[in-house]
Structure formats: C-alpha cells, structure tokens
Amino acid sequence: MPFYHAVVRPDVLAVGEREALATDITDLHCEITGAPRTFVQVLFTVDDAGRLPSGVDCSYRANIRSGRTPQQTDELTTRLRDATVARTTAAPSAVVIQIQETEASFVMEGGRLLPEPGSPEEEAWKAQDQQVGAA
C-alpha cells in the first residue's frame, strides 16, 4: 500500500506509457507523503467490456493509509489527474479518482504491519526500507 488501481478505456493509455504513468504515480505519491517507493503498487485494467460510465475514460481507486491531511489528499488528486492527462488521451473531466483510506494496522507489507503516518515507528520503517532498497 498505497495501491492505485486504474481502469482505462482501450486506446486511452498506450501500452508503452503504462510504466511511465506508474512511475509518475509513484513519484507523486512519495513526494507528497514521504512513503517509501517500494510500497507503491499500480495496477492498470483495460476496460474491454465497456463497464466505465459514459464520459469516463479513466477511473482510479486509490487505497492509501489513513491519517493523511486533507491538503495531501487534495494534492494527490490534483497531481494524479495531471499525470494521467499528460500520459493518456483522456480529458481532465474524464478522469475519476476515488481515494479510500485504510488504517495502517490492517495491512502487512514487508513482513510488518504498516506504521501510522507520522508515527515514530514510521521513521524506523523508512530507514529499514532504505536498507532493503540499497541491498
């Protein structure tokens, strides 16, 4: 976690742009929240069945740890839309973003419960992740 799941219409996001958009999402999430990069997951589902509502080209469900400020959530939403518009053919009005917050102690990743944002445990968690990333 965070887990960003994007459902996109066919042809809106080129196959070659998926990794670039995933990197954009990783960058913006980490810049805004300070979370380690290795925890950012991005999944793309192509809407071949045509289930997206009319007028929607890309629909995100973003599951993040609870405890973020409203300003952080607003910035995530704004920058996620901007990144999506830059990498796809979707207009800003055709990008829908839903953010769902989950308490950290309901998620285990890297073999540990996730720490609460801003807690002393989070600093130790980030330091450990840097060691893993450098290994």
Added chain:
Amino acid sequence: MNTISCLIQADGPAAGLREELERRLRAHHAGHLDGEEAVVSWRLVEPGHMFTAGSPSSSAVITCTMAGPTTRSGREAYMRRICDFWTEVTGCTDHEIVVSITETGGASPKHTEERS
C-alpha cells in the same frame, strides 16, 4: 461469508501453486477463526499491467474479509502466518507480499470521491 482475494502475477511462481496456496489459506483461516470457512478467489495479472515502485511487479496482494471487530494482535498474527507460508511455498520474499484485512459488519473505510 469470509473471503480471501488473491491478486497475483500470471508469470510468477504463485500462479502455478494456487492449489497448494488455496489449501493453506483455507486451513489457516479456519484454524485462526474457529473453523470459519473462506471463499478464495484468484485474479491473474498479465505482464505489463502492474508495477511496484514504477517497475514491473512481482507482488501478490491478498485481501481478506472477516467479521469485525478484530484486534491489532490478532490481525498481525493472522497476516504474519500468511506471509510465512506464502514465502515458503512460492520462494518469494516478504517484500513481494501485501496482506490486508477488511472487517465486515464494522465501520466502513473512509471514501473521498472526486471528479472534475
């Protein structure tokens, strides 16, 4: 009914080990929750569709629903055990497994819906 949803990489080791993993998940769930059964489902992600830290992903995401309320220590033990046998069976590392619990009958997660 409790559920366990497993999102795995189609080209990863877990894909060929689903039968064993499902057996372990069911047994673990029943053992942890006084015999309660769980419906296990699988979703295979084709290469090029999922990324971790901006690179092609090898992660498995396991989402469990169970009746609440749960305790922090209970959740930790439940998820720890899944990580243990998942790494044992598949050979992956703890960093390639995300496990989460959603309580049913409890407080709903907070949602922020936004559209422009």
